[in-house]
Amino acid sequence: MSSIEVSQPLEALKKIKIPPGFIGPLLITAIVIAAHVSFGVLDGWEKFAAALLAAVVTESALHKIVVGEWRNLSSAYISGNSAGILVRSPFLWPFALCAAISIASKYVFRFRGSHIWNPTNFGIVIMLLIASDSMAVLSIQWGNNMWAMIAIWIVGLAVISKVNLANICITYVASFIGFAWIRSMITGDLFLAEIAPLTGPMYQLFVLFMITDPKTTLKSKTGQNIVAFLIAFVEFFFRLGEAVYAPFYALFIVGPIAIIGTTLWKEWKEGKEENRPESV
Numbered sequence: 001m002s003s004i005e006v007s008q009p010l011e012a013l014k015k016i017k018i019p020p021g022f023i024g025p026l027l028i029t030a031i032v033i034a035a036h037v038s039f040g041v042l043d044g045w046e047k048f049a050a051a052l053l054a055a056v057v058t059e060s061a062l063h064k065i066v067v068g069e070w071r072n073l074s075s076a077y078i079s080g081n082s083a084g085i086l087v088r089s090p091f092l093w094p095f096a097l098c099a100a101i102s103i104a105s106k107y108v109f110r111f112r113g114s115h116i117w118n119p120t121n122f123g124i125v126i127m128l129l130i131a132s133d134s135m136a137v138l139s140i141q142w143g144n145n146m147w148a149m150i151a152i153w154i155v156g157l158a159v160i161s162k163v164n165l166a167n168i169c170i171t172y173v174a175s176f177i178g179f180a181w182i183r184s185m186i187t188g189d190l191f192l193a194e195i196a197p198l199t200g201p202m203y204q205l206f207v208l209f210m211i212t213d214p215k216t217t218l219k220s221k222t223g224q225n226i227v228a229f230l231i232a233f234v235e236f237f238f239r240l241g242e243a244v245y246a247p248f249y250a251l252f253i254v255g256p257i258a259i260i261g262t263t264l265w266k267e268w269k270e271g272k273e274e275n276r277p278e279s280v
Contacts, residue, residue, distance in 0.1 A: 025074050025077050025078060026159070027156055027159050027160075027208065027209075028077070028078050028081045028082065028205075028209065029081070030152065031081075031085070031152055031156075031201065031204060031205065031208075032048075032081055032084075032085060041085060041138060041201055042084065042085065043087070043088055043089070043095075046092070047084065047087070047089075047092055047095045048081075048084035048085070048095070049084075050084075050092050050095045050096045050099075051080050051081075051083040051084035051087065051095040051096060051098065051099040052077070052080035052081060052084055052099070053080070053096070054080065054083075054095070054096035054097070054099040054100045054103075055076040055077070055079045055080030055083065055099040055100070055102065055103050056073055056076045056077070056080060058076070058099070058100045058103040058104060059071065059073055059075065059076035059079075059103045060073065060076075062103065062104060062106075062107045063107075066107050075106075075119070075215075076103055078120075078209060079099060079102045079103055079119045079120045079123070080099050082102075082120040082205050082209060082210075083095060083098045083099040083102060083120060083123060083124075084099070085138060085201065085205060086098075086120070086124060086137050086138050086202060086205065087124075087127070087135055087136075087137065087138075088135060088136040088137060088138055089134055089135035089136070091134055091135075094127060094131055094134055094135035097127065097131070098123045098124065098127045098135070099123065100123075101122070101123040101126050101127065102119040102120045102122060102123030102124075103119055103123075105117055105119055105122040105123065105126075106119055109122070111256075111259065111260055111263065112263055114215065114259075115215065115216065116216065116255065116256040116259045116260060117216065117252065117255060117256055118209075118210045118211075118213045118216045118251065118255060119213075120205075120209070120210060121210045121248055121251050121252055121255070122252065124137060124245075124248050125245075125248050125249065125252045128245060128248070137202065137244075137245055137248070138200075138201065138202050139197075139200060139202050139244060139245075152204055152208075153204070156169075156204065156207075156208040157169060157170075160208060160212055163212075163214065165212040165214070165217065165224070167221055167224060167225060167228075168211055168212050168217065168224050168225070168227075168228045169207050169208065169211075169212060169228075171224075171225045171228040171229055172207055172211055172228040172229075172231060172232055173198065173207065175228065175229045175231075175232035175233070176195070176198065176232045176235070177195055177198075178232075179232055179233065179235070179236040179239075180194035180195045181194070182236070183236065183239060183240060186240065187240070202247075203247065206247050206248070206251075210248075210251055211227075211228060211231060211251060211255075216255055216259060218258060218259070218262055223258070223262060227254060227255070227258045230254050230258070231247070231250045231251050231254045231255075232250070234249075234250040234253055234254055235247050235249075235250035238250060
């Protein structure tokens with residue numbers, strides 16, 4: 001596939017006008033359909049529905065209780081879809097519980113009025129800590145059929161570029177590939193085996209939704225790129241330790257530290273400026 005063939009659909013997709021509130025839901029829906037039609041990645045429609053329903057109900061109830069009004073459910077829809085795809089369990093309750101924990105984290109763990117963890121990332125990590133004997137996380141690759149993956153990446157990057165966050169995806173993927181090469185040199189494993197996870201739906205959800213969540217990313221492009229690099233850097237060590245769910249753990253650690261640290265640094269600088277004596 002030539003660069004011209006790839007760039008043409010990208011340019012066409014960029015020209016499509018999509019209301020900001022519909023970008024995430026449309027993209028996650030495309031991933032669900034492509035992933036399930038191609039490889040049947042869903043663990044069951046009833047389990048997927050349980051995750052989606054739990055996310056929507058939890059969001060509606062908590063926002064009404066805490067804020068006093070109903071809210072747009074696009075965020076809950078994305079979290080519910082993500083939990084429905086990522087969770088693997090013979091039981092129904094881990095799907096619902098993961099989605100509920102994901103949404104609840106936005107209202108419980110906050111700093112300066114904003115939540116500090118990507119909801120689904122938080123829910124997945126907590127479930128791995130408290131219920132690893134009852135659930136796992138989707139980690140399959142697309143296999144030899146790369147067309148579904150290529151289509152999702154093309155659409156995903158075009159859509160993410162509409163909210164000016166494509167730089168995060170690009171920085172992370174480039175960093176991941178660089179660290180994969182270093183790991184292959186250290187472990188002796190094949191380089192292609194080290195970068196293979198990028199071909200899986202788990203990583204597509206991680207890259208296109210978790211690390212690009214507008215509510216839990218820094219405002220500056222430089223800050224966003226540094227955080228994306230640091231996530232890949234921390235993941236590098238988890239992968240050396242053979243942690244299967246390395247990207248989730250890396251984001252769980254780096255994301256909140258970046259948000260809290262940047263906020264405190266900004267407050268300190270603003271306070272220093274305010275306390276500076278005026279020149280005579």
